[in-house]
Amino acid sequence: MEYAIRTENLSKTYGKTFKALDSVSLQVSRGEVVGYVGPNGAGKTTTIKILTGLIRPTSGRAHVNDRDVVSNPRDALRSMGALIEVPGVYDYLTPHEMLTYFGRVYGMRRDVIDQRIKETLELVRLPDWEHKKTGAFSTGMLRRLAIAKAVLHRPDILILDEPVLGLDPKGIMEVREMIRQFRSEGMTVFLSSHLLSEVAEVCDSVIFLDKGKVVTSDSVEGIGRRVGHAVVDARFLHPLSPEEIGKLKDIDLIKGVDMKNSTARLQYDGTPETSAQILRLLVSLNLDVVSYAAEGVGLEEYYVSVMSDEKGVN
Amino acid sequence: MMWALSDTWQVVLRDVRSRIRMPVFIFMNLFQPVLWLLLFTQIFKSLSGSVAGEGISYLDFFAPGVIVMTVLFGSAFAGMSTLMDMDSGVLSKMVATPVNRVSIITGRVLANVLVGLVQALIVFVVAAIMGVRVATGMPGVLLVLLLVALLGTGFAAFSNGLALLFKRTETVMATTNLLTMPLMFMSSMMMPSQALPDWLNTVRQFNPVDYAVVGVRNLVLYGYVWTDLWKSLLVLGAFAVVMVVFGTLMFGTRAE
Ligand SMILES: Nc1ncnc2c1ncn2[C@@H]1O[C@H](COP(=O)(O)OP(=O)(O)OP(=O)(O)O)[C@@H](O)[C@H]1O
Ligand SMILES: [Mg+2]
Numbered sequence: 001m002e003y004a005i006r007t008e009n010l011s012k013t014y015g016k017t018f019k020a021l022d023s024v025s026l027q028v029s030r031g032e033v034v035g036y037v038g039p040n041g042a043g044k045t046t047t048i049k050i051l052t053g054l055i056r057p058t059s060g061r062a063h064v065n066d067r068d069v070v071s072n073p074r075d076a077l078r079s080m081g082a083l084i085e086v087p088g089v090y091d092y093l094t095p096h097e098m099l100t101y102f103g104r105v106y107g108m109r110r111d112v113i114d115q116r117i118k119e120t121l122e123l124v125r126l127p128d129w130e131h132k133k134t135g136a137f138s139t140g141m142l143r144r145l146a147i148a149k150a151v152l153h154r155p156d157i158l159i160l161d162e163p164v165l166g167l168d169p170k171g172i173m174e175v176r177e178m179i180r181q182f183r184s185e186g187m188t189v190f191l192s193s194h195l196l197s198e199v200a201e202v203c204d205s206v207i208f209l210d211k212g213k214v215v216t217s218d219s220v221e222g223i224g225r226r227v228g229h230a231v232v233d234a235r236f237l238h239p240l241s242p243e244e245i246g247k248l249k250d251i252d253l254i255k256g257v258d259m260k261n262s263t264a265r266l267q268y269d270g271t272p273e274t275s276a277q278i279l280r281l282l283v284s285l286n287l288d289v290v291s292y293a294a295e296g297v298g299l300e301e302y303y304v305s306v307m308s309d310e311k312g313v314n
Numbered sequence: 315m316m317w318a319l320s321d322t323w324q325v326v327l328r329d330v331r332s333r334i335r336m337p338v339f340i341f342m343n344l345f346q347p348v349l350w351l352l353l354f355t356q357i358f359k360s361l362s363g364s365v366a367g368e369g370i371s372y373l374d375f376f377a378p379g380v381i382v383m384t385v386l387f388g389s390a391f392a393g394m395s396t397l398m399d400m401d402s403g404v405l406s407k408m409v410a411t412p413v414n415r416v417s418i419i420t421g422r423v424l425a426n427v428l429v430g431l432v433q434a435l436i437v438f439v440v441a442a443i444m445g446v447r448v449a450t451g452m453p454g455v456l457l458v459l460l461l462v463a464l465l466g467t468g469f470a471a472f473s474n475g476l477a478l479l480f481k482r483t484e485t486v487m488a489t490t491n492l493l494t495m496p497l498m499f500m501s502s503m504m505m506p507s508q509a510l511p512d513w514l515n516t517v518r519q520f521n522p523v524d525y526a527v528v529g530v531r532n533l534v535l536y537g538y539v540w541t542d543l544w545k546s547l548l549v550l551g552a553f554a555v556v557m558v559v560f561g562t563l564m565f566g567t568r569a570e
C-alpha cells in the first residue's frame with residue numbers, strides 16, 4: 001500500500017490514432033495533495049475518467065489503493081470519492097434524496113447515512129438545504145453538493161476534476177479551505193486544475209501533463225527550484241518609495257523585485273526558510289507589510305516554459 | 315451475488331423516485347392509450363360482434379391491445395432518459411461508484427417496467443369502468459402483468475441499448491418512432507388474425523408485440539388458452555433476455 005494512486009503506461013486512444021493519453025505513469029503517495037495541471041485537451045479528464053471507472057484505458061494499468069480499476073472496479077472505487085466536471089444532479093431531487101442513494105450503494109447503514117448527510121452538508125456549508133430541491137441551487141452550491149457526495153462515504157482518496165471551475169472568488173476560497181481540511185484529515189487528494197495559484201496554495205506536488213504525456217512530476221518547491229526561483233507577493237500599506245524599493249533589491253535573498261502599485265513580487269530560491277527570513281527582513285526595514293503570500297511559486301513560468309506552444313485546437 | 319441484487323434494487327428505488335417526481339410524464343404516457351381506448355371503441359363500434367365473434371364488443375377486443383400499447387409506449391422510449399442522464403452527468407456519477415454496470419442498466423430497466431405496470435393497471439381500471447371484464451379473474455390479471463412486464467423489459471432494454479449505440483437523441487427518437495407504429499399495426503392489436511392478410515399473419519409471428527397481444531387478449535376475453543400462453547411467455551421471455559444482454563453489452567462498452 002505504498003501509493004494511493006498509481007498508473008503504469010496508461011494510454012487512451014480515440015478513433016484510430018488520436019492518443020488522448022500516451023503512456024502516462026504517475027504515482028500519488030498516501031496523504032499527499034497532488035495537482036494535475038495541463039492545457040485544454042491535455043488529457044486530465046481522460047485520466048480521471050479512467051481512475052473513476054468511467055472509461056477503459058486502451059492499454060496500461062491504473063491502480064487505486066493497489067486495486068486495479070479495470071479488473072476490480074468494485075473494490076477500487078469503494079475507498080475513493082470523485083468529483084467529475086459536470087454537475088450531474090436531478091433538479092427535482094433534494095440533497096438528502098440524492099445522497100441517500102449514494103450512501104446506499106456504498107453499503108452504508110441508513111442511520112449512518114442520515115448522520116453523514118448532516119455532517120457533510122455542514123462541511124460544505126449547505127446545512128439548511130438538505131430538503132430543498134437542487135433546481136434552485138447556484139453553480140457554487142451544486143459544486144459543494146458534489147463535494148459532499150464525494151466524501152459522504154469517508155473515502156481516503158479524493159479525485160477532483162477542476163473543482164473550482166466556474167466558481168466566484170469566494171467559492172474558490174471555500175473549496176480551497178475544504179481541500180485543506182481533507183488534507184489535515186489525512187486524505188489523499190488528486191485534483192486537476194488550470195489555476196496555478198490554486199495548485200501552489202493547496203498542493204504538495206504537481207504533475208504537468210501535455211498532449212497526453214507527463215512532462216514533469218515534482219513537489220511544488222522542487223518546481224520552484226527548477227525555475228531557479230519562486231515568487232512571493234508582499235503587499236504593503238502604501239506604495240513604496242524608490243529608496244525603499246532599492247532597499248528591497250539590496251537584500252541578498254531577494255533575486256528580483258517587480259513592483260505593481262503597493263505590491264512587490266519578490267523572487268527567491270523557493271525554500272520556506274528563505275521566505276520566512278525575507279518576511280523578517282521586510283518587517284525589520286519598518287515596511288508595513290499587509291499581506292505576504294506565496295504566489296504560484298514559479299509554477300506559471302515553469303508552465304509556460306515546458307508546455308508546447310501550440311495549445312491544441314481545444 | 316447478493317450485492318448485485320441489492321445494488322440493482324437501489325438503482326430501481328432511485329429511478330422510481332425520480333420518476334415519481336415528474337408525474338407529468340407518467341400521465342403524458344397514459345394520455346395516448348386512454349385516448350385510443352375511448353376513440354377507437356367509438357369509431358369501430360359498428361364492428362362489434364363481427365370482429366371477434368358473437369357477443370364480443372370492439373371495446374372488449376381492443377382493450378387488451380391498448381394495455382399492451384401502454385407498456386410499449388412507456389418502454390420503447392426508455393433510452394431517452396438514459397441519454398438525458400448521460401448529457402447531464404447523472405449517469406457518470408452513478409457509474410463512478412462500486413455499483414456494477416449490469417446493476418445500473420437492469421435497475422433502470424426494471425424501474426421503467428414498474429412504472430409501465432402501474433400505467434397498465436390504470437388502463438385496466440379505465441377499461442373495467444367502460445365495461446370490460448376479465449375472463450380469468452384476478453390470476454388472469456397477474457398473468458397479463460407478467461406478459462407485459464416481459465415485453466416492457468425487452469423494449470426498455472432494447473431502447474437503452476439503442477441509445478448507447480447512437481448516443482444522439484434525434485436518432486433514437488426517429489428510430490423508435492419508425493419501429494413502434496409498424497410493430498403495433500403488424501400485429502393483431504386492432505384486427506383479429508382472421509381479418510388480416512396472409513403476409514401480415516406471417517410477419518406478426520416475428521413480432522414480440524403480437525405475442526403479448528395474443529396472450530393478454532386470450533386471458534381477458536376467452537380464458538386460459540395454454541398453448542398460446544406458453545408460447546407467448548416463452549417468446550417474450552427470450553425477447554427480454556436477449557434485449558437485456560444487448561443493453562448490458564452496449565452499456566458495458568459504450569457508456570463513456
Ligand atoms: N469521447 C471522445 N472522443 C474523442 N476524443 C475525445 C473524447 N474525449 C476526449 N477526447 C479528446 O481527448 C483529448 C483529451 O481530453 P480531456 O478532456 O482529457 O482534456 P483535459 O485535459 O481534461 O482538458 P480541459 O482542460 O479542457 O478539461 C482532447 O483532445 C479531447 O478532444
Ligand atoms: Mg477536463
